[in-house]
Every structure is written in structure tokens, then in C-alpha cells.
Amino acid sequence: xxxxxxxxxxxxxxxxxxxxxxxxxxxxxxxxxxxxxxxxxxxxxxxxxxxxxxxxxxxxxxxxxxxxxxxxxxxxxxxxxxxxxxxxxxxxxxxxxxxxxxxxxxxxxxxxxxxxxxxxxxxxxxxxxxxxxxxxxxxxxxxxxxxxxxxxxxxxxxxxxxxxxxxxxxxxxxxxxxxxxxxxxxxxxxxxxxxxxxxxxxxxxxxxxxxxxxxxxxxxxxxxxxxxxxxxxxxxxxxxxxxxxxxxxxxxxxxxxxxxxxxxxxxxxxxxxxxxxxxxxx
Numbered sequence: 356x357x358x359x360x361x362x363x364x365x366x367x368x369x370x371x372x373x374x375x376x377x378x379x380x381x382x383x384x385x386x387x388x389x390x391x392x393x394x395x396x397x398x399x400x401x402x403x404x405x406x407x408x409x410x411x412x413x414x415x416x417x418x419x420x421x422x423x424x425x426x427x428x429x430x431x432x433x434x435x436x437x438x439x440x441x442x443x444x445x446x447x448x449x450x451x452x453x454x455x456x457x458x459x460x461x462x463x464x465x466x467x468x469x470x471x472x473x474x475x476x477x478x479x480x481x482x483x484x485x486x487x488x489x490x491x492x493x494x495x496x497x498x499x500x501x502x503x504x505x506x507x508x509x510x511x512x513x514x515x516x517x518x519x520x521x522x523x524x525x526x527x528x529x530x531x532x533x534x535x536x537x538x539x540x541x542x543x544x545x546x547x548x549x550x551x552x553x554x555x556x557x558x559x560x561x562x563x564x565x566x567x568x569x570x571x572x573x574x575x576x577x578x579x580x581x582x583x584x585x586x587x588x589x590x591x592x593x594x595x596x597x598x599x600x601x602x603x604x605x606x607x608x609x610x611x612x613x614x615x616x617x618x619x620x621x622x623x624x625x626x627x628x629x630x631x632x633x634x635x636x637x
Contacts, residue, residue, distance in 0.1 A: 359603045362458050363547050369463030372427035372495035381460050382407075385494070388456045389432065395445025396598060396614045396630075402486075403434040403453055405494070406479045418475045420467060420493070428493030432457070432464070433476040435486045443588050444629065446489045447595025451551075454492060455603070463497035466490055466552055468589045487586045518558050523549055527566045528622040540608050541569060547600040554589035555580070560597040561626050565619070569612075569634035572619055573597065574626035594629050601632060611635040 356362060377385075382405065389403040407430045408419065419431065432453050436446040454464045468490040476488050521532035524545050535542045541564075548560060559581075561574045573594060581590040598614070605612060612635050618628045 356456060356459050356603070357607075359455070359607045360543060360547060362455050363550050363600060363604075366455065366458040366464070366552075368465040368552065369493070369495075369497040370425045370465050371498040372425070372429075372463060372493065373498050374427050374429075375496065377407075377430055377462065377495060381462060384460055385432070385453070385457060385462070389453055392449045392452055395441075395448040395595060396602075397441035397445050399436055399439060399442045399445035401434060401436045401446055401449040402480060403432060403449060404480055406431045406433050406476065406491075418472055420471050420491075424467070424470050425465065425493050427498060428495050430494040431476075431491050432494055433480055433488065433491040435477075435480050435482055435488050437486050438586055442487070443489055443591035444595035444598065447592035448599045449595075450490060450492070450592075451596040451599040452603075454552075455599075457492075457494060461496070462494055464492040464494060466492055466554070468554055468587065468592070469584065489587045489589070489592050516556065517549060520546070520549060523558065523561060525561070525563045528563065529561075529624055529626075530622075533564060538564075540610055541571075541605075543608060544601045544604040544610070545571075547604040548597045551593070551596045551600045553593040553596065557590060557593070559590040559593050561623075563619075563621055563623060569610075569636070570619075571601075571632045572621065572623075573629045573631065574623050575629055576625075577627055591629075598630065605632075 386405050392403055394400050434450050436442045457464050471491050473488050520535055524533040525531055526533050557578050559576045561576050563572045575590055575594050577590055581588050612632045615631045615633055
């Protein structure tokens with residue numbers, strides 16, 4: 356993918372799709388891309404698959420998702436990951452790569468973690484007992500006109516509202532907000548994180564940069580809803596999405612770094628430490 360920041364800014368949640376099949380060239384492109392994504396930064400194995408249906412009626416499509424929330428979708432990207440430490444982060448990282456690729460191809464998506472029928476997708480993925488499906492996304496061409504339910508959900512979720520840069524990113528500890536102008540090239544990877552999608556738009560990521568070097572510590576501001584679903588923590592999944600945005604943007608800008616899990620001795624309040632990005636550039 357090229358022009359990552361433009362793709363991130365272009366992408367939005369689509370719940371109303373045109374009633375037409377995805378073009379063969381787009382199907383082939385997304386299928387090939389999905390086959391190339393097999394694990395995340397923490398090395399958990401992730402499976403992503405294009406699931407296409409032939410059903411035309413809403414009653415049949417309810418086998419896949421709660422169809423009142425989505426209109427017109429006939430194709431989906433579904434995925435699974437083996438249960439374990441950092442499984443959700445790895446899944447979110449990989450799935451968001453697929454979402455951004457779909458955006459690059461002109462296809463609409465929306466993360467669905469609660470309104471899907473996991474049993475139906477489990478069959479399509481040949482799910483084993485030690486695997487879980489954290490989320491799926493419909494896939495298709497966005498309709499020109501949104502459904503009324505689409506508009507209601509977007510309003511309730513506050514999809515247009517984002518926390519400010521200074522509410523999410525800090526220098527040294529939580530008492531000193533980061534200013535974009537102090538970051539050089541790293542301003543854009545952090546802005547890419549700020550624009551990332553998250554469950555119910557909770558934006559759980561908080562990042563503390565070390566004072567004298569380009570080391571960025573990723574923390575999660577956990578909400579009680581994170582543990583509603585068995586074996587699935589959607590905000591940990593969101594942290595993987597944030598990691599994806601940060602890394603893709605850093606790579607495109609020629610910023611070299613590595614993910615590490617050595618928790619720093621910083622005052623982070625009640626935040627939960629997840630991972631750190633350490634710059635490898637001099």
C-alpha cells in the first residue's frame with residue numbers, strides 16, 4: 356500500500372452498501388492480500404478469509420450478521436486467531452491492514468465485533484476449539500445514500516468525534532501533553548493513531564513518549580465493556596489497530612523501529628501497559 360495517511364483519512368465506517376457484486380479484479384486483489392497476512396507483531400497466527408454469500412433476502416443474511424445494522428452487504432472479511440497473550444492485539448493489527456487495503460481498492464468496510472453470528476463464520480473458517488473470531492467486516496461498494504439506521508448508529512457512536520492530540524499523547528508522564536510541533540516526522544504516525552477506528556469510538560490508546568529519545572510506550576485506557584464477550588477483548592483489538600497505523604505510517608516515512616514489551620517505570624496511573632516502539636534511527 357502507498358499513501359498510507361491518505362488511505363487512513365479516506366476510510367470511514369460503511370453500513371449501507373450497493374446491491375452489486377464486488378468486481379473480479381477487486382476480489383482477486385483482496386484475496387491475495389489476505390493470504391499474505393498470517394501473523395502480527397507478537398507472532399500470533401491470524402487467519403483472514405473472504406467470505407462471499409449468494410443470499411438475497413435479509414432473513415438469510417441474518418445468518419451472518421444482525422442485518423438491521425448493515426444493509427446490502429453480500430461479502431465479508433472474517434478472521435480468527437488462536438487464544439493467547441496478545442492475540443487480540445495481533446488480530447486487530449492484521450485485520451486493520453486488510454481494512455486499509457480494501458479502502459485503497461475503493462471498497463467499504465465497518466468493524467463488527469458484537470453484531471455477528473460467530474457460529475456461521477466459524478464454519479466458514481473451519482474454526483478449531485482454541486481459536487476465536489474477534490471481529491469481521493462487511494465488504495462492498497458504499498451506497499450513495501445511507502440508511503436511517505446507519506445515520507443513527509453513526510450519531511450514537513460519535514464516529515466523527517475524536518479526542519485531541521493532547522488528550523491522547525504525553526511526554527514523560529501523564530502530566531505533560533505532547534505537542535505535535537515537537538515531534539518532527541513522528542507527528543504523522545501519532546496523528547494516524549488518533550484517526551484510528553475503535554469499538555464504540557472509545558479511543559483507548561494513550562501513548563507516553565520518553566523525554567530524550569524516540570521511544571513511544573502504548574498504554575490502554577480500559578473501559579468496563581472491554582470484557583463483555585467471552586475470549587474477546589475489543590479494546591485490546593483496538594490497540595492492535597493503533598499499532599498498525601503507527602507502524603505503517605512510520606515505515607512509509609522511513610522511520611525504523613521495533614516493538615518491545617519491556618514495561619517502563621513511568622507514572623501511567625491506571626493505564627494498562629501494552630507495548631513500546633523503540634526507534635532504531637540515530
